[in-house]
Amino acid sequence: MDAVTYPDERVMEFIQKNMIPLRVAFDAQPLSTDFNIKWTPTLITLDSNGKEHHRTVGFLPPEELIPSLLLGIAKSHYNGERFNEALSVLDKIIVEYPKSDSAPEAVYLRGVCKYKSTHKPQPLKEAYEQLQANYSSSEWTKRAYPYRLL
Amino acid sequence: MAKTMIWETKMDVALARAKAENKPILLDFFNPG
Numbered sequence: 442m443d444a445v446t447y448p449d450e451r452v453m454e455f456i457q458k459n460m461i462p463l464r465v466a467f468d469a470q471p472l473s474t475d476f477n478i479k480w481t482p483t484l485i486t487l488d489s490n491g492k493e494h495h496r497t498v499g500f501l502p503p504e505e506l507i508p509s510l511l512l513g514i515a516k517s518h519y520n521g522e523r524f525n526e527a528l529s530v531l532d533k534i535i536v537e538y539p540k541s542d543s544a545p546e547a548v549y550l551r552g553v554c555k556y557k558s559t560h561k562p563q564p565l566k567e568a569y570e571q572l573q574a575n576y577s578s579s580e581w582t583k584r585a586y587p588y589r590l591l
Numbered sequence: 592m593a594k595t596m597i598w599e600t601k602m603d604v605a606l607a608r609a610k611a612e613n614k615p616i617l618l619d620f621f622n623p624g
Binding site: 442443447448453456457459460461462463464465466467469472473476478481482483484485486487488489490491494510513514517 | 594595596597598599600601602605606608609610612613614615616617618619620621622623
């Protein structure tokens with residue numbers, strides 16, 4: 442991460458603008474135990490109360506790290522039931538990083554957010570159809586499979 | 592634009608900044624080698 446991803450100007454700008462970067466050694470206590478750290482790098486998105494919303498383990502190149510961090514921000518909004526804010530971030534992933542590994546999960550979560558904010562099932566079906574069309578081999582397409590029947 | 596990443600190293604400082612700036616925290620557990 443130090444050799445490739447963090448020195449990338451897009452990454453640096455994104456993190457400094459949108460997040461508070463905090464770095465600790467993998468064995469630093471009590472955080473290592475509190476967060477059950479077993480491998481590095483482990484990247485976790487926390488809200489301002491210290492609650493975890495998203496986690497990745499292993500190297501991510503610049504073109505994957507930014508959408509992954511956006512997904513963490515979206516999940517923080519989603520878990521706080523701020524669905525409009527979550528949808529705004531998820532749309533950004535889907536539009537600007539459609540080929541990233543985070544995009545299929547963003548499509549899935551967008552469907553869920555829309556369902557939770559409208560209580561109408563159609564967005565779930567649309568999420569499945571978009572996943573099937575664009576990410577047919579994704580695990581998120583499999584997870585959305587039942588929604589085809591809605 | 593920053594030329595090097597400026598990391599916080601203390602959780603309490605990061606939490607205080609997160610509240611003040613209304614931003615989430617990126618917590619990176621790394622191997623300093």
